Amino acid sequence: xxxxxxxxxxxSVQEGDSAVIKCTYSDSASNYFPWYKQELGKGPQLIIDIxxxxxxxKDQRIAVTLNKTAKHFSLHITETQPEDSAVYFCAxxxxxxxxxxxxxxGKGTKLSVKP
Amino acid sequence: GAVVSQHPSWVICKSGTSVKxxxxxxxxxxxxxxxxxxxxxxSLMLMATSNEGSKATYEQGxxxxxxxxxxxxxxxxxxxxxxxxxEDSSFYICSATRDWYExxxxxxxxxxxx
Numbered sequence: 704x705x706x707x708x709x710x711x712x713x714x715s716v717q718e719g720d721s722a723v724i725k726c727t728y729s730d731s732a733s734n735y736f737p738w739y740k741q742e743l744g745k746g747p748q749l750i751i752d753i754x755x756x757x758x759x760x761k762d763q764r765i766a767v768t769l770n771k772t773a774k775h776f777s778l779h780i781t782e783t784q785p786e787d788s789a790v791y792f793c794a795x796x797x798x799x800x801x802x803x804x805x806x807x808x809g810k811g812t813k814l815s816v817k818p
Numbered sequence: 819g820a821v822v823s824q825h826p827s828w829v830i831c832k833s834g835t836s837v838k839x840x841x842x843x844x845x846x847x848x849x850x851x852x853x854x855x856x857x858x859x860x861s862l863m864l865m866a867t868s869n870e871g872s873k874a875t876y877e878q879g880x881x882x883x884x885x886x887x888x889x890x891x892x893x894x895x896x897x898x899x900x901x902x903x904x905e906d907s908s909f910y911i912c913s914a915t916r917d918w919y920e921x922x923x924x925x926x927x928x929x930x931x932x
Binding site: 748754810 | 861
């Protein structure tokens with residue numbers, strides 16, 4: 704089955720710096736890769752996602768890149784702000800023909816942005 | 819759009835009792851709903867997948883008789899923890915999808931069994 708590895712487990716940056724979180728997946732058939740932000744005591748919030756037919760996607764300060772050959776994808780946050788501090792999870796799934804695949808999550812990265 | 823609610827947000831119950839948690843998609847009809855469990859400082863663990871009007875599909879190791887899932891409509895799924903024990907204490911989170919990709923998560927329910 705699919706396995707998702709996520710690094711680093713903790714990341715501390717200065718406000719205004721960039722943050723990069725990396726994930727690798729094992730199943731080359733996976734075709735959907737979302738990123739979630741989870742604040743303490745709350746449910747995960749979808750912040751950006753990418754499908755396997757796209758190499759990069761950007762939404763304001765957040766971008767995700769996907770390298771299908773190497774089977775890894777990354778989250779990039781630029782101009783970090785203290786409110787970006789949270790736990791970030793990557794995930795992978797195989798969705799096809801109207802079937803919802805199960806999300807396989809990485810172990811999470813705790814991002815701390817210091818003012 | 820794509821808002822998912824859960825009720826209650828937290829609950830304390832005595833050992834041996836049952837607890838029901840509701841998950842609702844507020845502004846869309848969910849083709850599928852999922853139930854997850856999360857322990858402190860850990861990732862999400864999928865418990866089961868449910869579709870409206872059909873039996874839930876449970877992940878390996880999840881007791882279907884202990885964690886009863888009812889998907890009554892395209893906007894409502896419930897998880898009932900039966901005969902709860904302290905080891906069932908956890909953060910339970912549901913998610914819903916309106917197409918075959920994005921999953922939108924609820925705010926979670928903190929269950930404490932005393």
